[in-house]
Amino acid sequence: MRDTIGARALKRRQYDEDDVRVRPGKGSRPRTRTRPAHEEAVEGFVVAVDRGRYTCLVGDGIPRVNGDAPAARPQTKAAARRAGKTDRILVVAMKARELGRKGIVVGDRVAIVGDVSGRPDTLARIVRVEERDSMLRRSADDTDDIERPIVANADQLVIVTALADPPPRPRMIDRMLVAAFDADIDPLLCLTKADLAAPDELVSLYEPLGVPYVVVEKGSPLGELRDRVTDRISVLVGHSGVGKSTLVNALVPDARRAVSHVNAVTGRGRHTSTSAVALELPEGGWIIDTPGVRSFGLAHVAMETVLASFPDFNEAAVDCPKGCTHLGDGCALDRFVAEGGGDPARLESLRRLLASREGSPDDD
Numbered sequence: 001m002r003d004t005i006g007a008r009a010l011k012r013r014q015y016d017e018d019d020v021r022v023r024p025g026k027g028s029r030p031r032t033r034t035r036p037a038h039e040e041a042v043e044g045f046v047v048a049v050d051r052g053r054y055t056c057l058v059g060d061g062i063p064r065v066n067g068d069a070p071a072a073r074p075q076t077k078a079a080a081r082r083a084g085k086t087d088r089i090l091v092v093a094m095k096a097r098e099l100g101r102k103g104i105v106v107g108d109r110v111a112i113v114g115d116v117s118g119r120p121d122t123l124a125r126i127v128r129v130e131e132r133d134s135m136l137r138r139s140a141d142d143t144d145d146i147e148r149p150i151v152a153n154a155d156q157l158v159i160v161t162a163l164a165d166p167p168p169r170p171r172m173i174d175r176m177l178v179a180a181f182d183a184d185i186d187p188l189l190c191l192t193k194a195d196l197a198a199p200d201e202l203v204s205l206y207e208p209l210g211v212p213y214v215v216v217e218k219g220s221p222l223g224e225l226r227d228r229v230t231d232r233i234s235v236l237v238g239h240s241g242v243g244k245s246t247l248v249n250a251l252v253p254d255a256r257r258a259v260s261h262v263n264a265v266t267g268r269g270r271h272t273s274t275s276a277v278a279l280e281l282p283e284g285g286w287i288i289d290t291p292g293v294r295s296f297g298l299a300h301v302a303m304e305t306v307l308a309s310f311p312d313f314n315e316a317a318v319d320c321p322k323g324c325t326h327l328g329d330g331c332a333l334d335r336f337v338a339e340g341g342g343d344p345a346r347l348e349s350l351r352r353l354l355a356s357r358e359g360s361p362d363d364d
């Protein structure tokens, strides 16, 4: 953790040095070439990314959760309207060369220079990525430890699981819970298709772990889910067919139009079905749909983090021999389960996740 914070501070310092800081005196010449551009930069919120083009919302109402005030909430559309500020422009930008290989993802707050009019065929430049509150990542698979950032600044991961058709996969849920824990994002289990099956079994698995959940079905009012996503930045993940699009369309009445508008702005025209898109909720807050993300490789997550995201086993593991892989011989978790301390299926799930990171296939 400390390392990460240190690295972030270092990065910020580097930005300062090559961005804006102009100290008169000491013989240092002002960098007139870059300075004015950065001073004129406007704030943007990345709502879509498509092949090197970043669609950014500029204007009032972009989320500002990156505050020192703990109660800071994203400014909502409603609040913006009350304040009489509804200027929202979608600007298409590219990454400034000075950002090098630094990735920019949906949810990022950025500083933009150049033509920020949002007029067709204009292209602005992103010159800075603001410090992130969170970063949801995955590896392509469990053994590829190249981290792929998916979404920045989300504060809730909505794990969408159908109660039937397709049947729920607890191991997939466990995997998503690890990803949420690793990213320091609150999980929310969203159980769909309640008209087809009862939620009791899944609820009895996850409620004791303190995982909040909502149960929904097509056409149901979604009141509780709506409350839980309002004024937050929530990422929706789930397998194909679980009812994610149905949910998005119910939560964001003009979701389809918003997505095609984003695509029209990018000039791509066609539906970008593989990248994440941030959609604003009418009540305030954002949901980020991740159509192309079917799974989360966890190769980049430390074993300790995987274990820590299983609160039902984390403590029992203090009795393990030093250097225990928790996969077999001598692992205290076996005794713990034998004595009735934990659910065997959950231990199996934990072990599959740990083992899959070492190259054994995991079929979830």
Ligand SMILES: Nc1nc2c(ncn2[C@@H]2O[C@H](COP(=O)(O)OP(=O)(O)OP(=O)(O)O)[C@@H](O)[C@H]2O)c(=O)[nH]1
Pocket: 192, 193, 194, 195, 196, 216, 217, 218, 219, 238, 239, 240, 241, 242, 243, 244, 245, 246, 247, 291
């Ligand atoms: N019975 C029932 N069917 C539902 C419910 N919600 C969605 N469906 C149906 O399930 C199917 C899949 O729903 P989608 O919303 O397209 O699922 P998705 O998760 O977006 O799937 P992809 O588009 O493949 O990612 C559709 O035929 C929906 O009509 C529900 O609550 N009950």
Ligand SMILES: [Zn+2]
Pocket: 317, 320, 321, 324, 325, 326, 327, 330, 331, 332, 333
């Ligand atoms: Zn162990």
